Amino acid sequence: MAKKRKNEASDGIRIGDKILSLSGYLTKKPKIDGTSQASNEGISTSQEGLSTQNEGLSSSTEGLSRSKEDKRSKPVGNPKYFEARQALPLWTRQDDIRQKLHQNDVLVLVGETGSGKSTQVPQFLIQEDWCQRKKVKVKASDNGTTQEIAVGGMIAVTQPRRVAATTLAHRVAKEANIPGHGKKDGERHGPLSDGLVGYSVRFDHRVPKGTRIKYVTEGMLLQELLRDPQLRQYSAIIVDEIHERSVDVDLLSGFLKQILAGDKAGRGGIPLKVVIMSATANVGSIKKFFSDSESEGLYGSAPPATNPKTSVDFLQIEGRQFPVEITHTPKPVPDIQEALLSTLFKIHKQESLFDKHGRKDILAFLTGQEEIESAQRLIEEHAETLPPNVPKIAVLPLFGQLSMEAQHKAFQPTKEKNTRKIVLATNIAETSVTVPGVRFVVDCGKAKVKQYRPRLGMESLLAKPISKSSAIQRAGRAGREGPGKCFRLYTEETYESLEKTDLPEILRTDVLNAVLTMKARGIDDVLAFPLMDPPEFESVEKALLHLHILGALADDGSITSIGRKMVMFPVPPPYARVLIAAATPKYDCLLEVIDIISCITAGDDIFLQIQSEETKEEAEEFRKELWRREGDLITYLTTIQLYSAENADRVRWCKDRKLNVRNMKQAMNIRKQLRGLCVKQKMMEQPPADPQPFYPITPERAAVILKCFLKGFALKTAILAPDNSYVTAHGKHVVAVHPASVLHGQKKEAIMFLEHVYTQKNYAKKVSAIEAQWIVEAVDRSS
DNA sequence: GAGCACTGC
Structure with missing residues (x-):
């Protein structure tokens, strides 16, 4: 794989009338001397094939005393589940797993569906010596004083989806918690109140005191990384379902690799153990990624690796599948x-x-x-x-x-x-x-x-x-x-x-958010960040420029205060930029913008597609009250405002209008979260509680809101051409207004669209009517 | 006149 940097010579890029210097973050860092890394010691890699035949035998006892192991092979936890757990294909391999992690920092574990890896592996590890919380002395980075902190004790298990994280946590809590222990009076709802096992996903956190195993979504752990770059409360991170290769898991892998390769000073010398779990066997590149000490960044440079020896082991567990x-x-x-x-x-x-x-x-x-x-x-x-x-x-x-x-x-x-x-x-x-x-x-x-x-x-x-x-x-x-x-x-x-x-998703999506995520977590040279599949140079470059246009990066490529504020919001960067603009006196429309962004980021469209002709007429009669000539965004605003003003039966209200009930509920959750974050960021006062009376928004106010959205989407605009097609201001492509838009089939002077997807045609989605003059105003950075 | 699937203190 040639990861050669193209455009080496580019020392400035023109955006409008402005030349942006990229020298700050495109310079290649000198490669770290390879002599100490050339030796492979400590890298004990794959034992594929062999490991599967070892079933039932706990192989070598090096490093662990036999008696200790025997004791550990007996289940700990609720006896009610012993039988089921012992029947899992993984059960007989637990000593193997402990052994391998005792000797190595990283274990790549392949286990097919039904092997029990997501529930059992954290339970196997939690009693290991290296998994206990320890008091250590670390030097504070700012003033050099020594302080005593606690490191380790917890295991995080990451999941790509929220439901997986919460259901696994409940399952493992049942298995791991000894009944009757640790339950406090008044805590009767479910086993999670007992401790030992918890979870943390968006909108839902249950981390009781004494939690040792925490199931989290990948995004949540990335968020924790913002607070604690060394993940000091954890002894181990278990990355589950890595084969799904979400952008988040790719970024997480990069950060974990950096922690593993780092000097561990920030963790008081205590190593972090990492278990990578995959349901598919093609993990060659993943093993290589974690074991390569000569870690290549996106384009060949290496992170500061003071401890180049990351030893990676491998184990494959047969699943419980019928032929x-x-x-x-x-x-x-x-x-x-x-x-x-x-x-x-x-x-x-x-x-x-x-x-x-x-x-x-x-x-x-x-x-x-x-x-x-x-x-x-x-x-x-x-x-x-x-x-x-x-x-x-x-x-x-x-x-x-x-x-x-x-x-x-x-x-x-x-x-x-x-x-x-x-x-x-x-x-x-x-x-x-x-x-x-x-x-x-x-x-x-x-x-x-x-x-x-x-x-x-x-x-x-x-x-x-x-x-x-x-x-x-x-x-x-x-x-x-x-x-x-x-x-x-x-x-x-x-x-x-x-x-x-x-x-992998990182090669299929806009890396805008990925790049901002790195920048906010201290990665100055994002091109040197270790990734399993680095995106094309042009994609990264485009993202950097886009972030600069949004005001998240300064001319030298460093993150700005706006950029730092943007990463606090769980929405794509352009939306975060709109939120920040909305809080300024010039626009002053934060509550409305939160409402709209909540609807948009709640999932697929909140408006369901109507199947039959009869229900269509009926629903459209109801929907007429929501439609606004200004376009989809103001229509969303009217919808969520009427929804939140609805006191009687919100489900009925949605059904009449053929709205997606689930997405509307999700939108209300997001709205609450965004409002809370804005209050915390001192961007607004605590808003009055629902339900609020509904007043239709004035055309003047609608114009202000749309202008505010242009602060994030100035590039996603198009002007009506003489032949009645819309031509994008940026790139001069012809776009058609998507049939699901309220502006479909209408002619407006200019449009702003939040999404741009090619399916049958080039479609603009989430469309609003704007004036051409507004685009010019929005691109002007001084305003 | 058209809609793969997830996700974020």
């Missing part, structure tokens, strides 16, 4: 819908509805809503023609934009006795949710992926071939409850031609 028989098509299929239909009905006719393991339902992976809905129609039509002696079919769609109830239906067994369930799902069923009862998987081999194009400054959302790893994951969904079958609607050659793994 899945995989069938490919002999020839490429010309029509996916046709192939799907014939495969589904072949399975349905040939396979029994039940066996000793239970139901035998079908899960089909398709690309998106449109494909799912047309397939549903075809299947239902064809099902009508089935002879009466064949079981019936119930088709259930499953995708993110569906209501909670509709999604729930896909998880529940069919009520009718003689009926087979066919779930037609997007990628949501690959990672986020598990559909019970599935014994057959049909895989179309594609998925829609969002990809950021740094050069165009826009995203695309298109169906692309999945990776091998994803295909294996999909097939695995057939073997959770009994032996299964997977039918791939593509040839074996096509499978062999697939990429090994998916493109």
